[in-house]
Amino acid sequence: MRAPTAAPLLEVDNLRTHFTTPGGLVKSVDGVSFTVGHQETVCIVGESGSGKSITARSIMGLVRRPGRVVGGRMNFRLRDGSTVDLAAIPPDSATYRAIRGREIGMIFQEPMSALSPVHTIGSQIEEGIRLHLGFGARAARERAVDALEKVGFPGARQRLNTYPFQLSGGLRQRVCIAMALACEPSLLIADEPTTALDVTTQANILELLLRLQGELGMAIVFITHDLGVVAEIADRVVVMYLGQVMEAGPASGILGHPRHPYTRGLLRCVADIEGDGLLRAIPGIVPHPLARPPGCPFSTRCEEMMPGLCDTTAPELLAINGESRVRCHLWSSGQPHVTEGAVHG
Numbered sequence: 280m281r282a283p284t285a286a287p288l289l290e291v292d293n294l295r296t297h298f299t300t301p302g303g304l305v306k307s308v309d310g311v312s313f314t315v316g317h318q319e320t321v322c323i324v325g326e327s328g329s330g331k332s333i334t335a336r337s338i339m340g341l342v343r344r345p346g347r348v349v350g351g352r353m354n355f356r357l358r359d360g361s362t363v364d365l366a367a368i369p370p371d372s373a374t375y376r377a378i379r380g381r382e383i384g385m386i387f388q389e390p391m392s393a394l395s396p397v398h399t400i401g402s403q404i405e406e407g408i409r410l411h412l413g414f415g416a417r418a419a420r421e422r423a424v425d426a427l428e429k430v431g432f433p434g435a436r437q438r439l440n441t442y443p444f445q446l447s448g449g450l451r452q453r454v455c456i457a458m459a460l461a462c463e464p465s466l467l468i469a470d471e472p473t474t475a476l477d478v479t480t481q482a483n484i485l486e487l488l489l490r491l492q493g494e495l496g497m498a499i500v501f502i503t504h505d506l507g508v509v510a511e512i513a514d515r516v517v518v519m520y521l522g523q524v525m526e527a528g529p530a531s532g533i534l535g536h537p538r539h540p541y542t543r544g545l546l547r548c549v550a551d552i553e554g555d556g557l558l559r560a561i562p563g564i565v566p567h568p569l570a571r572p573p574g575c576p577f578s579t580r581c582e583e584m585m586p587g588l589c590d591t592t593a594p595e596l597l598a599i600n601g602e603s604r605v606r607c608h609l610w611s612s613g614q615p616h617v618t619e620g621a622v623h624g
């Protein structure tokens with residue numbers, strides 16, 4: 280975790296990524312905005328289906344058909360100091376290919392899907408190094424060994440010719456991390472990188488990522504369900520629900536003084552906020568994206584829902600106290616909304 284510098288590395292503004300399906304238009308990401316500073320760690324949280332992975336894939340230019348980035352900007356600052364809007368360049372263009380894997384690395388939610396089962400781990404790591412850094416075969420091999428050693432892969436040189444299926448889940452994830460970091464990107468996107476692993480391996484991988492972040496001076500967008508991990512690593516937090524940002528801001532504020540009822544709901548699932556020794560699940564389930572409720576997306580599950588307002592009018596994402604932003608009618612004036620003598624917040 281490092282202090283961010285003033286100019287952001289990535290500015291995502293009103294990003295919209297939609298899927299045209301036989302059942303209708305799935306708005307997986309529908310107006311998402313957040314920024315990532317140099318060397319900063321930004322955690323994206325939210326229940327399953329909130330659009331975290333599609334946001335990550337949109338940044339990487341890896342949204343699969345029938346999905347497509349249909350709007351917004353993703354201004355990314357390159358190493359040479361210039362800025363490119365990733366939303367404006369075709370995902371299969373040479374420009375995007377030069378950025379993907381070189382300037383932005385990604386660790387995917389399913390490690391096996393990121394690795395080819397028919398190629399050795401050595402050849403897979405070397406491929407990106409040759410493509411991006413223009414290394415010859417021998418130099419690429421050395422760099423691959425170096426990358427594997429950096430991620431604590433035992434016997435790296437001797438095991439370059441192994442195949443992914445010959446490795447444990449933890450070692451496969453280390454190969455994915457080595458691949459993502461071999462070209463030393465300035466931004467790493469880690470999509471639930473430890474979810475598929477046992478608890479001890481999870482802790483080891485997390486520690487490894489933080490060490491490498493310090494060594495390489497990179498920013499991390501870390502997607503997770505685990506609010507304990509968020510508390511440990513995040514500089515800032517983005518809370519997503521049904522393809523939109525519900526609340527975003529410095530980690531201390533989001534975790535210590537959550538404003539949005541959804542953020543409070545997420546925290547109540549893991550912490551005894553009421554002080555009565557109980558953890559509480561958020562009532563109900565996330566609506567299907569094709570059955571998005573009118574008004575506030577969270578209105579069908581929110582204990583503070585105001586009939587006639589929340590179920591008819593969509594709240595805007597508004598700035599509160601400088602860096603924090605909240606999408607909720609309780610905060611629509613930039614202040615807690617007062618209802619029948621109660622002040623929320």
Ligand SMILES: Nc1ncnc2c1ncn2[C@@H]1O[C@H](COP(=O)(O)OP(=O)(O)OP(=O)(O)O)[C@@H](O)[C@H]1O
Binds near residue numbers: 306327331
């Ligand atoms: N290929 C697709 N076709 C149609 N809808 C899709 C497709 N891929 C994703 N979606 C929809 O986009 C929404 C967001 O999906 P996404 O994978 O980003 O969620 P997530 O927040 O990463 O969830 P999880 O925590 O389960 O990984 C979901 O409603 C999902 O059903």
Ligand code: SF4
Binds near residue numbers: 576594
């Ligand atoms: S806008 Fe209304 S329904 Fe939505 S989170 Fe705020 S209080 Fe709840």
Ligand SMILES: [Mg+2]
Binds near residue numbers: 331332470
């Ligand atoms: Mg996901």
